Amino acid sequence: MSAENDKILTEITENDYKYGFVTEIETETIPKGLNEEVVRLISAKKQEPEWLLEFRLKAYRHWLTMKIPVWPHLKLPEIDFQDVIYYAAPRKTPKYSSLDEVDPELIDTFNRLGIPLEEQKHLAGVAVDAVMDSISVKTTFRETLAELGIIFCSFSEAVKEHPDLVRKFMGSVVPYTDNFFAALNSAVFSDGSFCYIPKGVRCPMELSTYFRINAANTGQFERTLIVADDDSYVSYLEGCTAPMRDENQLHAAIVEIVAHDNAEVKYSTVQNWYPGDKNGKGGIYNFVTKRGICKGDNSKISWTQVETGSAITWKYPSCILKGNNTIGEFYSVAVTNNHQQADTGTKMIHIGKNSRSTIISKGISAGKSQNSYRGLVKVLKGADKVRNFTQCDSLLLGDQCGAHTFPYLEVDNETAIIEHEATTSKIGEDQIFYCNQRGIDTETAIGLIINGYAKEVLNKLPMEFAVEAQKLLQISLEGSVG
Amino acid sequence: MLEINNLYASIEGKEILKGINLTVNPGEVHAIMGPNGSGKSTLAAVLAGRDLFEVTEGSAEFLGNNLLELSPEDRARMGLFLGFQYPVEIPGVSMVNFMKTAINEQRKYNNLEPLSASDFLKLMREKKEIVEITSSLTNRSVNEGFSGGEKKKNEIFQMAMLEPKLAILDETDSGLDIDALRIVANGVNKLRTKHNATIVITHYQRLLDYIVPDYVHVLYKGKIVKSSGKELALELEEKGYDWIKEQY
Numbered sequence: 170m171s172a173e174n175d176k177i178l179t180e181i182t183e184n185d186y187k188y189g190f191v192t193e194i195e196t197e198t199i200p201k202g203l204n205e206e207v208v209r210l211i212s213a214k215k216q217e218p219e220w221l222l223e224f225r226l227k228a229y230r231h232w233l234t235m236k237i238p239v240w241p242h243l244k245l246p247e248i249d250f251q252d253v254i255y256y257a258a259p260r261k262t263p264k265y266s267s268l269d270e271v272d273p274e275l276i277d278t279f280n281r282l283g284i285p286l287e288e289q290k291h292l293a294g295v296a297v298d299a300v301m302d303s304i305s306v307k308t309t310f311r312e313t314l315a316e317l318g319i320i321f322c323s324f325s326e327a328v329k330e331h332p333d334l335v336r337k338f339m340g341s342v343v344p345y346t347d348n349f350f351a352a353l354n355s356a357v358f359s360d361g362s363f364c365y366i367p368k369g370v371r372c373p374m375e376l377s378t379y380f381r382i383n384a385a386n387t388g389q390f391e392r393t394l395i396v397a398d399d400d401s402y403v404s405y406l407e408g409c410t411a412p413m414r415d416e417n418q419l420h421a422a423i424v425e426i427v428a429h430d431n432a433e434v435k436y437s438t439v440q441n442w443y444p445g446d447k448n449g450k451g452g453i454y455n456f457v458t459k460r461g462i463c464k465g466d467n468s469k470i471s472w473t474q475v476e477t478g479s480a481i482t483w484k485y486p487s488c489i490l491k492g493n494n495t496i497g498e499f500y501s502v503a504v505t506n507n508h509q510q511a512d513t514g515t516k517m518i519h520i521g522k523n524s525r526s527t528i529i530s531k532g533i534s535a536g537k538s539q540n541s542y543r544g545l546v547k548v549l550k551g552a553d554k555v556r557n558f559t560q561c562d563s564l565l566l567g568d569q570c571g572a573h574t575f576p577y578l579e580v581d582n583e584t585a586i587i588e589h590e591a592t593t594s595k596i597g598e599d600q601i602f603y604c605n606q607r608g609i610d611t612e613t614a615i616g617l618i619i620n621g622y623a624k625e626v627l628n629k630l631p632m633e634f635a636v637e638a639q640k641l642l643q644i645s646l647e648g649s650v651g
Numbered sequence: 652m653l654e655i656n657n658l659y660a661s662i663e664g665k666e667i668l669k670g671i672n673l674t675v676n677p678g679e680v681h682a683i684m685g686p687n688g689s690g691k692s693t694l695a696a697v698l699a700g701r702d703l704f705e706v707t708e709g710s711a712e713f714l715g716n717n718l719l720e721l722s723p724e725d726r727a728r729m730g731l732f733l734g735f736q737y738p739v740e741i742p743g744v745s746m747v748n749f750m751k752t753a754i755n756e757q758r759k760y761n762n763l764e765p766l767s768a769s770d771f772l773k774l775m776r777e778k779k780e781i782v783e784i785t786s787s788l789t790n791r792s793v794n795e796g797f798s799g800g801e802k803k804k805n806e807i808f809q810m811a812m813l814e815p816k817l818a819i820l821d822e823t824d825s826g827l828d829i830d831a832l833r834i835v836a837n838g839v840n841k842l843r844t845k846h847n848a849t850i851v852i853t854h855y856q857r858l859l860d861y862i863v864p865d866y867v868h869v870l871y872k873g874k875i876v877k878s879s880g881k882e883l884a885l886e887l888e889e890k891g892y893d894w895i896k897e898q899y
Contacts, residue, residue, distance in 0.1 A: 594742070603739045603793075605723035606699050606732075607753040607809065608760070617752060621743025621792070 198257040198387065203250055205229060208356050211256050215325055215359075220336065228345035228355030235349045241483055241512035242541040242573055246417075248454065253419055255357045257387040298323060298362045298378045310374065320365040321376055324392055327363030334365055338396050342425040342460045342489070350421040350456040350483075354390045358423070361391035366401040366432075375631055377406035380422075388419035395425070397432035399465065404435040404631060417445075417480060421456045430465030430492070435473070437630050438486075439638050442478035444645075449508025449537075452480025459486035463495035463521070471498040472515065473629045475638040477645040480509060485543065487516035490524035490552075497526040500626040502638075504645045505538030505570070514544035514575075519552040519585070528559040531623050533642075534570035541573040546587060548580045555585040563593045564622050566615075594622075616643035652677050652848055653698075653718075653817055658709035660697045667693040669873035670709070675817065678845040682859055682884060683852045685870035686892040691852045692736060694870070695821040699733040700726050714816065727753075728760035730816030730847075734806040734823050741793035746805075749793045750775065750812055757813060778811040782838040800831035807838040814842075819850045824858040836861030856888035871899055 199210055208229045212222040237245065298321065314321050320331060327335050345355035362378040378393060397403055407424075420442060428434050436459075445452025455478070461470035472486035488497030499515035517526035526546065534540040540563070548555045563572035574591055596618055604614035619642050620627065627635050653675040660668040667690045675681055685691055697704050698711065700723030711718040713731060721729070741749070754774075755765040766774070775789060782804045794802050803823055810818050820839070824832055839849065839862050851862055859867075859881065867883040868875045871892075876899045877883065887895075 597739070599739045600741050602701055602723065603735065603741070604749075604753075606727050606735075607749070607813065608724050608727035608756040609749075609752055610722070610724045610756070613752065613756070617744050617749065618741060621741070621745070621748075624743055 196257050198254050201252055201254050203229075203253070203255055203357065207255055211357055211359065214256065214258075215328075217328060218332065221328060224340070224345070225356050228352050229357075231346055232349070232352035232356055235352055237349050238483075241543070242539065242575070243481055243483065243510045243512050244539075245481065248417075248419065250353075254387045255390070256359055258359075298376075299381070314372070314374075314376075317370050317373070318367040319370060319372055320363065322363055324358075324361040324363050324394065327394070331363070331365070334396065335363065335394065338394055338425065338427055339392070340425075342427060342462050343423050343458050347458060351423055351458045354392065354421045354423045354458070357388075358390045358392045361422070362393045364393075364395045364403065364405065366395075366397045366403045368398045369400045370398075371401065372403040375404050375406055377408065379408045388421065390420075391422050393422070393424040395434060395436070395461075396427045397429060397434050397468075399430040399432060401429075402433045405437070406631065407436070407438045408441070417452055417454055418443075419454050419456075420479075422458070424457070424459040424486075426461030426470055428461065428463050428465065428468035428470050428495075431467045432465060433469040433471075434461065435471045436461070436486070438472075438474040438476075439630075439641065440474065440476045440478050440482070441641060444478050444509050445480040445507065447507050447536075449480070452509070453478065454481045455479035455484065456481075457484040459484065460489065460516075461487070461497075462489040463492050463497060463524070465495075466492040466521070467494045468492055469496040469498075471496075471500070471629070473498075473500040473626065474502070474513075475623075475626070475630070475641065476501065476503040476511060476513060477641050479511075482509075482511040482513055484513045485515055487518070488526065489518045489520065490526065491520045493521040493523055495521050495524045497524070499526075499528045499530070499544075500629045501529070502531045502533065502623040502626045502642070503540055503542075504533045504642060505535070505540040506645055507536040507538060509536075509538045511539070512541045512543055514542045516545040517547070517557060519546075519548045519555040519557070522551070522553045523555070524552060525556045526558075528557070528561070529625055530559075530561045531626055532561075532563045532572050533566070533619060533622070534563070534572050535566035537569045539571045539573070541575060543575040543577075545577040545579070547578075548582050548585045548587075550581045552582050553584050555582065555587075557585070557587045559587075559589045561589070561591045562622070563591075564619075565593065565595045612643065619643065652714060654710075654712040655698075656710045658694075658697070658711060659707045660693060660704045661707055662693070662704050666707070667704070667873055668697065671870075671873070671875060673868065673875060675848045675850065677816075677848055679866065680843070680849045680851065680862060680864045682862075682864035682867045682881075683850060683870050683875075684854065684867060684884065684887060686896070687854075689870045690873045691870050692821055695733055695819045695850075695852055698726075698819060699723060699731065724756070725760070727813075728757045730814075732810050732813055732815030732818040734803075734810060734818065734820040736821040736823075736825065738794050738797075738802045738806055740795045740797075742795050744793050746789040746791060746793055747775070750789075750809065753809070754812060774812065778808060781811045781841050782808045783834050784808055799826040800828065803827055803835055804831065804838075807835050807842075811838065811842055815847065817848050817850070818842075819852065821852045822854065823851070824853055824855065832858065833861060856884045859884045869895055871895055874899075 208225050212225055343351050345352050364376055366372050426434050442453035442455055463470055470488050476482055490497050497517050503511050503513050505511050515528055530542045532540040532542055542561050546557045561574050565572055601611055601614050620639050627638055630638055655671050655673040658668055658671040683691055706719055751771055784804050864881050867879055869877040
C-alpha cells in the first residue's frame with residue numbers, strides 16, 4: 170500500500186477521536202516502576218518541603234497494604250504497577266513567567282486542542298491551567314484573578330507559595346487511606362490545580378484545568394484542590410484528552426473541594442480520554458476519586474460530568490453534606506461504546522440537618538460496552554429532614570451492550586424523604602427511520618435523540634462547554650446504530 | 652413525477668410486491684385501496700426507503716432520479732414525504748427542534764441558507780393553522796404522549812412545513828374520529844397545488860369524500876389489479892373487496 174493510501178486510511182479510521190495526536194517534544198522521564206526511592210525522587214524533582222515528602226511516603230506505605238477494589242462491575246485486567254512511569258515532564262524550565270518561554274510545540278498542542286494559552290486569544294471569561302503529563306504548563310489570567318484575592322495556580326506552585334493552605338486542606342476530604350487509587354495518587358501525584366476563593370468573592374470567570382497525557386507508558390496522577398471560603402462562588406471546568414496509543418495508560422486523580430458557610434462550587438467535567446480502538450485495544454484506565462465537603466451551613470457543591478472517554482472509568486464524584494441546609498448535586502451523562510466499561514455514580518452523605526441532594530444520571534451504552542450506575546445515599550442519625558431525589562436512566566443502542574444500576578440507600582433518620590426513579594429505553598430503528606424520512610441523516614438523528622435524552626444534564630454545563638459536550642456525544646456514538 | 656415499473660419487493664424472503672406499475676403526474680391525487688395484507692403499506696415503505704424490504708426487480712423513478720438508489724433522507728430532501736400509519740415517539744426531542752433540523756437539512760440539500768429562528772417560528776405559526784393544532788403540541792417532544800388523532804394531525808403539520816412534491820399518506824384516516832378526519836383532509840386539500848401530487852392509502856371510501864382522488868387503484872396480492880376514476884371507490888364501498896378477490 171502506498172504511503173498516501175496509508176495516510177488516508179489512518180485519517181479515516183482515526184477520525185472518531187480527533188485528539189489522538191502525539192506531540193513531539195523532549196520529555197524528561199524517570200525509570201519505570203514504583204518504590205520509596207521513586208517517591209523520594211518525584212518529591213526531590215519538585216523541590217518539595219519535608220512535610221509533603223512525609224505525606225507521600227505515608228501514603229505509599231499504606232498503598233502497599235491495599236488491594237485493587239474488586240467490587241465494581243468492571244472486567245479489570247491485571248495492572249502491573251511496576252510497568253508504569255510515574256513522572257514525565259516536558260523538558261525545559263517547568264516554570265514559565267511569560268508565554269515566550271514556553272516551547273512552541275506545547276503552545277501548538279494546546280491550540281490544536283482548542284485551548285489557546287495566549288490570554289488575549291482566549292474565550293472571554295475562562296482562566297485555564299494547562300497540565301501536560303506531570304507538569305502544569307501555563308496558568309492564564311493569574312494576575313487578573315489575584316486582584317480579587319483569588320489564588321489559581323498549579324498545585325506545585327501552591328505548595329511553594331501557599332503551603333499553609335495546602336497543608337490545611339490537602340487530604341482533608343480524600344485522605345490517602347481512602348482507597349487504593351487515592352493512596353497511589355497521594356504517593357506519586359505530580360501536579361494539578363489549586364484554587365482558593367476568599368471570603369465574599371464571586372469568581373468573575375470560569376476557572377478550568379485542561380489535562381493532557383502525552384508521553385508513552387506514563388501514568389498521570391494529578392490533584393486538584395478547591396477551597397471556597399465563606400460566601401464565595403466559583404465555577405470550575407475540567408477537560409482531558411490523550412493521544413491514541415496501543416497500550417493502556419493509567420490515570421488516577423484526586424479532586425477535593427471544600428465549601429465553607431454559604432459558599433457554592435460548581436464543578437463540571439468533560440472527560441474525553443482516549444477510549445481505545447474499536448476492538449478494545451488501548452485506552453486510558455481512569456480511576457478517579459472526586460469528593461467535596463459542604464463544610465459550612467448553607468453551602469452547595471454541584472458536580473456535572475459528561476463522560477465519553479477512557480477504556481475503563483471508575484469514578485464517583487461525591488458530596489459530604491456536613492453543614493445544615495447544605496445542597497449536593499450530581500448530574501451525569503456517561504457514554505460507553507465499543508469495548509468501553511464505566512462504573513460511575515455518586516455518594517451523597519447527609520450529616521447536616523435539612524441537607525438536600527439531587528442525583529440525575531443518564532447512561533448511554535452502545536457497541537459491546539458495559540455501563541453501570543452506582544450510587545449511595547446515606548443519611549446519618551442526626552440529619553433531620555433530609556431530602557434526596559435520584560433519577561437514573563439508561564439508554565441502550567444495539568443489543569450487545571449492558572446497562573446496570575446499583576443504588577444503595579442507608580437511612581438512619583425517619584424524617585428523611587428519599588425518592589428514586591429509574592428508566593431504561595432503546596433507540597429504535599423506527600425512530601431513526603422516522604427522522605430519515607424527514608430528511609435527517611442517521612448521524613444527526615442519533616445526535617438529536619441523545620442530546621434530547623441528556624438535556625437535563627447538558628443544561629447544567631456552562632455555555633461553551635455545553636456546545637462542546639453535545640458534539641462530543643454525537644461523535645462518541647458514531648456508527649453505533651444501524 | 653413518479654414512475655413505478657414492474658416493482659417487486661420482499662421481506663425476509665417473502666414476496667409482498669409482485670410487479671407494481673404506477674405513474675403519478677404533478678397535480679394528481681391517487682388513492683390506493685385494497686384489503687388487509689395486500690401490500691399497500693409495503694409499497695409506501697419501499698418508496699420511502701425502509702431497508703427492511705428488499706427490492707428484487709423493477710424500477711422507480713422520482714423526478715427523473717433512480718429513487719431506489721437514494722438514501723431515505725435524500726428522498727425526503729428531494730420532496731418525498733411519507734405520512735406514517737404509526738408515527739413513532741421520540742422522547743426528549745422537541746417538535747420545534749426536530750422540525751427545524753428537518754427543514755434546514757432540506758434547505759442545505761437544495762443549496763439554501765438555513766432559516767433564521769424568527770422566520771422559522773413564523774413559518775411554524777402559519778402552518779399550524781392549516782391543521783388546526785395548538786401551540787402546546789409543538790412544544791412537546793415528537794409525538795410523545797400524543798393521542799392517535801394528534802399524531803395524525805402532526806403528520807399533516809410536518810407535511811405542511813416540508814412542502815413535499817409527492818406525499819404518500821399511509822392510512823392517515825385510521826383511528827380518526829369524524830372531526831379529526833375532516834381537519835386532516837382539509838389540511839391535505841389546502842396543501843394541494845398543480846405542482847405537487849398525493850398518494851392516499853386507505854381502506855375506506857370515507858376519507859375520499861373529503862380528499863377527492865383523480866384515480867383509484869386497487870392493490871391485491873401485491874399487484875394493482877384495477878384502476879379507474881373516483882367512482883371505483885364508491886363501488887368498492889358498496890360491494891366490498893370480495894368481487895375483486897374472486898376475479899384475481
